[in-house]
Amino acid sequence: MVQNKPNGKTAETDGRHADPVTDAALDWFVRLLDTPTDPATLAAYRAWREGDPRHARAFDRLTEIGGMPELRSVTLAHRSTPPAPVRQARQTRRAWLGAMAASALLAMVGAHLYPDLKTRWSADHRTDTGERRELALPDGSRLLLDSDSAVTVAFDGRERRVTLLRGQAWFDVVRDTARPFRVAAGFSEVEVTGTAFSVRSDDQEDSVFLERGRVTVRRPDDPGRAMVLAPGDRLTATALGLTMQPRPNPAEILSWRDGRYAFHNEPLAAVVATLRRHHPAPILLLDDRIAAERVSGNYRLDDPLGALAALAGMVGARMTVLPGGITVLR
Structure with a gap:
């Protein structure tokens, strides 16, 4: 709310x-x-x-x-x-x-x-808008791709590497101490031997959440400085560095795996950015005041326009849906 x-x-x-x-x-x-x-x-x-x-x-x-x-x-x-x-x-x-x-x-x-x-x-695997897909990786690890997401996969005798090109993915990694499992994203690289975690990447930042096990996160341009996450930790990586964030509610941050989007006290702009990946047409947010409003909710990801309509009512915004699904919030 x-x-x-x-x-x-x-x-x-x-x-x-x-x-x-x-x-x-x-x-x-x-x-x-x-x-x-x-x-x-x-x-x-x-x-x-x-x-x-x-x-x-x-x-x-x-x-x-x-x-x-x-x-x-x-x-x-x-x-x-x-x-x-x-x-x-x-x-x-x-x-x-x-x-x-x-x-x-x-x-x-x-x-x-x-x-x-x-x-x-360049992608080996990708999802369309509104699609989620679970993949079995060559070593038996599991990968769940969120909507509008893409990865490349490169496994050999020395390492297991996945590159998140865009979007969000959850990994359940089979333990193999001889071959580290690495996930590269826009601003970070995550290294594990066996664990479960999620990574989200966009133009502004990467976000890493550890569900269980242990991971090490570093920036590609500064590999000597790394941060180790414990279960429940969340870290963001930007062009400026790595930052540990307040520990989130695991049920909220991983709700997308069940087709839901749960969030608490988030700026509307951040919520709209997530919903954009689940709607096939542009969503325009044209008012800085409503963009900064903080909202909470739990919505179905297969109905992004329904979620937007409810959120627009909360913040007193006007919502217009144009031909082709283009949506304007102001």
């Missing part, structure tokens, strides 16, 4: 942005994507945009954040025109819908397709 706040509501409690110019730009951003627009709406948008230089800057900034610069080009291309015949109006509407679809497609390509293609080229 959302953390309790002091009494006394502000203008932001309805989910609106503190800056009225940014809030108006958010309104136009969603209106121009959410429904087909007619010439009158486009004329109103242009009047608002040209009424103050700050309006144009705020809207253009949103299109950049949302990964949709094409939206700016499309809206600028529509000028106020006299009423057109019905046939022409329908053609204009079709052209607008085509342009919006192209914008959405380009956004998805930039955010999803290119990284996915890179992973396809």
